[in-house]
Amino acid sequence: MTVARFLVVLDADSTLIRDEVIELLADEAGRRAEVQAATEAAMRGEVDFASSLRSRVAALEGVGIDAFERVRARIRPTPGVRELTAAVHERGGVVGVVSGGFHEILDHIAPGLGVDRWLANRLAIVDDAVSGTVEGDIVDATVKARSLRAWADELGVKTHATIAIGDGANDLEMMAAAGLGLAFNAKPAVRAAANLVVGPVDLRAVIPLLP
Template sequence: MPDARFLVVFDADSTIIRNEVIELIADEAGRGAEVAAATEAAMRGEVDFATSLRSRVQELTGVPVASFARVLSRVEPTPGVHELIAAIHDRGGVAAVVSGGFHEILDTVAPSLGVDVWRANRLAVSGGALTGVVDGPIVDAAGKAEALREWAQTYGVAPSATIAVGDGANDLLMMDAAGLGVAFNAKPAVRRRADLVVGPVDLAALIPLLP
């Protein structure tokens, strides 16, 4: 695999897409409002992410896997995402996504946006429905930072040539590990610690930051 010139690692929910996928899935169980409130608290850093994720996933118990098609139909790409990923590739970079969300949705969304590599949580399933637990280790703040470091090594990219883009508290360690940490459409705690804050919800605004 040839070395890349640089690496950009994105969060997924409210970053490369406008939605919080766990809330879309919760809507299928009629529990959207409760899960949305818990997600907001986790993104602000008020509660431990892994603990919060487990409790929110428990609310998804019984949601049929067949309803994921409806969830996918509601996913909205963030304005400018196609242009930004095209620009990353044009300049010899790699576009990656690491998410506290779910492979079940990201495995369709990521390749449709041109993302090169991605990692997320998995939902346990039994009898065609969600069991309410996360299958395997949880991708939390430490997991996101580890993914950035791992991909940088895989693609031969120096840490200084990495960019991390996120909006929530669980993105902060990844942003700290990157050469440049960008708060995009972010919570106040994230804006305070980021190297750079991008306000407009248009990912094309990040193109001038690319090496």
């Protein structure tokens, strides 16, 4: 069993990366405006995340799997992400990402950003195109918090040695479950609930907070 000194768990969209992947996918369907509005409402906590995600994924129906490569090419890593993950590793920590986004994108970008483990939703594919549904359970706020606790248990990390970093309402349970909950590039409700608010959109600002 791998044992770590501490665990840092980040959200993906607008935290690990600058983009909202579902909006980039919606571009491929010509439906970005409606999906973007629904995403923003979900991140503000105005609507149930799981219901919102299902409706937004329905808007992706018919997008071919060849679009995934184009979307991956558009992803912009958040400034400082590689420096943060390197600093975590130098100090004996582990980096996790738990995302309301999609494995189809995260599986390709996470390793290069220094992420050790990750969990996301998986799009159902039929005839080489998005069917408009999600496979399996949706990664919502409860699943994010549960993942942080499970990874900490697996790594032998006590709760006080966990850090959760997020921007949206879907991250609040995970932030509450962690020893330190950081609002990063965050919506007002998340900033209000966090232990600390990181001001600059640069993940290097988190390095001085590492154990």
